[in-house]
């Protein structure tokens with residue numbers, strides 16, 4: 001079976017009702033990223049950071065996977081599909097995808113402020129001050145903030161290197177190191193890009209599908225039959 005590797009971003013979940021970051025009306029228009037998504041913000045104004053992620057988590061409970069997520073799961077019948085996602089939602093997993101690597105953390109998980117190896121599933125949407133790990137330190141959102149290392153990156157690189165087909169869905173490719181994964185793919189493998197606005201990817205092996213994720217994955221399935 002050919003290995004089909006997907007790099008997904010916020011646009012993947014847009015049709016599920018989750019806002020992207022950099023589009024018009026995106027989250028970073030309403031919030032200053034430095035005020036909610038950095039370790040400094042957590043030190044300076046933990047209440048705001050806590051509220052920001054609690055709101056995102058609460059909203060996620062009301063969202064469902066869309067046709068794009070489900071289409072990627074269905075591709076597992078014919079391909080060895082591995083998904084590398086920048087998204088912190090769990091919509092790929094809820095659609096049934098079996099191999100999902102989260103580069104930027106997971107909204108439904110929290111971790112110890114002092115010992116990052118202590119990671120827990122949060123029961124419900126609300127993380128509170130006073131919620132502590134077994135060693136007694138405050139729990140924080142299990143999110144990779146700007147300025148923090150991306151612990152899953154090495155694994156993501158090794159997945160990208162083995163791809164026979166690479167698919168980019170719904171990411172502006174603005175944020176590194178995630179955006180750099182494309183450079184680790186083998187030369188000349190087909191690279192499909194699904195996005196209503198063309199992100200900065202070029203090359204003779206790039207096939208651009210100018211659509212939202214739901215319809216885009218449907219078209220991708222047709223194009224894969226022609227390979």
Ligand code: OAD
Nearest residue numbers: 009010011014020021022086170171172175195197212213
């Ligand atoms: P962006 O908001 O930067 O980019 C979203 C992309 O999705 C854009 O290229 C849009 O054109 C596209 N898009 C919008 N609606 C779509 C749809 N229905 N179907 C397909 N594509 C659609 O989001 P990311 O690239 O994911 O990090 O952002 C990367 C990282 O920056 C995020 O993981 C987050 C953010 O700050 C952290 O919070 C650490």
